[in-house]
Amino acid sequence: MQAPEQQSSSVSAVTAWLAAEPADDPAADLDALRAHVRELRGAVRSADEYLDCLTQLDWRARDIAERFRARLLNAPLPLGPELRQPVEGLVDALLDLAAGFQLGLEDVRGRWFGAPRAERGALTERALRLSGEAYLFACMIGAQPPTGFWLQVYALFGLAELFGGGAEGEGAAALAAASRILAVAALQPESLTGRELVWVHDYLENAEADGRVGRVRSAPESSLYWMDPARDEAPVAASRRGSGGAPGLFYFNSDALAQAVADRLEWLELRIAQAEVLGLERDVELLDSEHSGLPAGLTPVEVLSLLRRMHERWNAPPYRESPRQHQEYTVQVCAGLRAIWELFQRGEQHARIAEWMVYNESPGGYAIISVSGVSGVLSAGMVLALRPHAGKPWSLCIVRWIRSDDAEQVELGLQVIAQGGEAATVGFRGGDVKTMTPALVLPPLPGVRHGPAILVQTGSYTSRRFVLISDGGRLYVAQGRVTSLDMQTANIELLQYEIDPYPL
Template sequence: MTDLLIDSGRIETDAHAQPDISALFAWLDGPPLLNATDELVPLLNHLQTLRDSQATAQQRTAALGRLYARSMSVLKSLLPSFTGVALHVPIPRKTRQLARSLQELLRALADDLYATLDDDAAQQSNELRPELGLALWRCLNGLGKHLAISNLAASPAGSGIWQQLHQAFATARRLGLASHVPEGTASTLQNVYFSAVLLGCAQPASFTAREIDFVITYLEHAIDLIDLTNDAASPATFWIDPSRDAAAMACSRKAAPAETQVFYFSCDRLAVQLRKQLALLENGGSPQLIDLPEFSGTTAGRGVMRRLIVNWGEPGKRRFPRRRQNYRAVLCSGLHNLWHLFQEGEAAAVDTSSWMITNESPDGYAVMHVSGKIGDISVGDVTAIKIGADGAWQVCIVRWALSENQEHLELGLQILATRAVPALLALPAEINTLSRVSVLVLPKIQALHSSEMLVVPSGALENQPLKLVLVVEMDNIEVREMKSTHLDEQNSQIEVFSIEPDSLPS
């Protein structure tokens, strides 16, 4: 991308009269530092220098363009810190500090880019429109990256970021630039905006960092399927109030306030494409043949696509109302730990931690960490929660996680069962040998699910199997022949199958 929008010789001449600006351009002309993290402080300092200077409009535009390009290069180098490893929540302190520094830089860039806009001049002169379109595109892209980092770090969005994003897009629409593809970019301003909006609609707190990275990559190739519309005609319709500091809201969850200037968009075509792609993958199709990332060919990737179909195409109302609470509970996380907990009882050598239940409903809880070792907990993991000293352990799945700082962690838990039976799943591994996988059998609960369920590690069963052999070792050894009837859950941590006794002959 060409970042200098005016004659570079003129900039150099003017810059000699301003030592600070001259130093800024000299730094930009130099090679980047070997460690991308070391670039963050100088970039922020040079942005502040530019704000405080008496630079001309041309100098400011040129400097901002080059600072933006340098910042995006740094961001590209540092993003694998969030997506290239299996991050658990709360994320490590050093990674969280990196996230905040990147977000501070992106917000400062967006503020300064938006400050260069002159709506009145743009409406009077077509010559300024390409320059303003590029500034708006960069502003939207920077704010979208800011929100993406919040999601990767399982942190709430920064105050005012959503409103700033909506305001920038509203300006693009007012200037007739929403469908504009600025020189040196590959997408319209509208697509950059809706890529950020759709990630927010995907319920990102319910995904791991790697899964969020997959969603971001997927949207790069599918965002053209979003349609602006005039009303809430389908279940896949969302509304946005540009004056609110909030993400888009599904019409099926909450209607737009009366007499409020909102606009609507539909994800119908996007959901249809996802369903077709998922069907092809489940029938043995290769991700490369349908232009999908390699991750979509894994069990976790297909699980993400199923949840996206629901979150974008079928967002529904909450099943049960919440009730605020304030009492303690004990939590144990991880399929391995739960297996030993239900096999050995309270004598099991597993780590537990203390939590505060902040609200509850008949099918789950919101909990906040109080004390104790959390372990490697992540979204999609299976947990057990016990309320009171004499309470029974309930099996739950972690639906979402939020962490504002290193000492703070909140989880959303959905109840799967009020008890569990530990078992070993016999799997043919090689000729004349069997491998066994530790699993949990969950009894049916009429209010939640009408059949028994089987919880297994993600990827343990390549395809939904017809016959399952379970070995239960309690007082006696019991062998159960079961068959799976439905895949209920599939994510990076576990898979959950509905099962029933196998009546077919062996």
């Protein structure tokens, strides 16, 4: 312990900083926050005083996090060092605060029977909420959480469990915060954009249902995850790998979340259908948050796409059907719907083609890593064209996930959706007839898709009927009819179609 004068000085410095106006630059406030958290360790008289100071710092941390979140909403990956480094510092600061709460709670553990249980539960909930914020920011920059993150989270689970996690238990709010962290992990956050991650975070904050967290293995098995509190690993889907019956595990079941999302999905689909019948625009006014229970931040079409993926992953986590094989060879890559459209339409002379390296592959996809830096915008859910070298045909893929553990390197997980394709333009009935939308026409994919398909930007699909124009060699005009919406991400819609035999 430090001398009383030093203790008083550290606490007074925190109080004075919190009383002052926040700095205009959140990075400056972040540096000050981290310095105060470091100085407080060992510089206070008691665990109670330490926890009180951390609680005050928590409020300023929320303000700093909110300002950084606004900067990251539409930031493309990989982030430049001028933004990535402060966000990495923010992740560390939030986890330091969470660890401080955990340390203080464990220090007063011997006096728990004389302390208010509700207060202990609230402090544990704060620590888990801070951990959830740190996890959100790590996901938004495409990074894995820092080493030790899951061990810290599972230790906090144990503290929450001691207070009782039932609806009336003092640890209920803490276990609900724990459930939100696990719910995000179950969504495969590397497959979501920054805007989608923030929307999911806000949705879970106000969700009527939580996933079930505890020591008891619960049905259904299809949505069950297990966690070993002694291992620094993310939750594991039971459908992918069994726990082996090891003792002392935590379990998480996302079926209640999936059912709640299904209800919201049904409501939104009906709302959009009614708007189309009445000839209304599918704009944000459809999402009246007071009645929908859905947060703001995305358009109705974007929310519809995201809710479908949330339901799919919380209801039954996807699992790999084909084994991956380690590889190491370079490929040429053209990223983005517009860039690929121009490549197919105008040739390779002015195309934006970069060199990447395949490090594993399976019959249905690839994992690739940048080898010559990254130019342009990368985002989960975008389309990408790939080929071994010049002269070989292009494979069209969807970016299933994106990881960026530093500013110079990016990894992408790709799902093949077509072998080759051609550029076209389409116009959907009910849309603006004066503007045609760039599209890629894709051939059938054996074993996956029996008919041809078109790939368009998300939000383009407004009617089952559309006009297709292609001038690859000779002009071709036809009316098509959508037979199925096969895929919808934040960036693209993949529509299987047939030529309409009775054009109108």
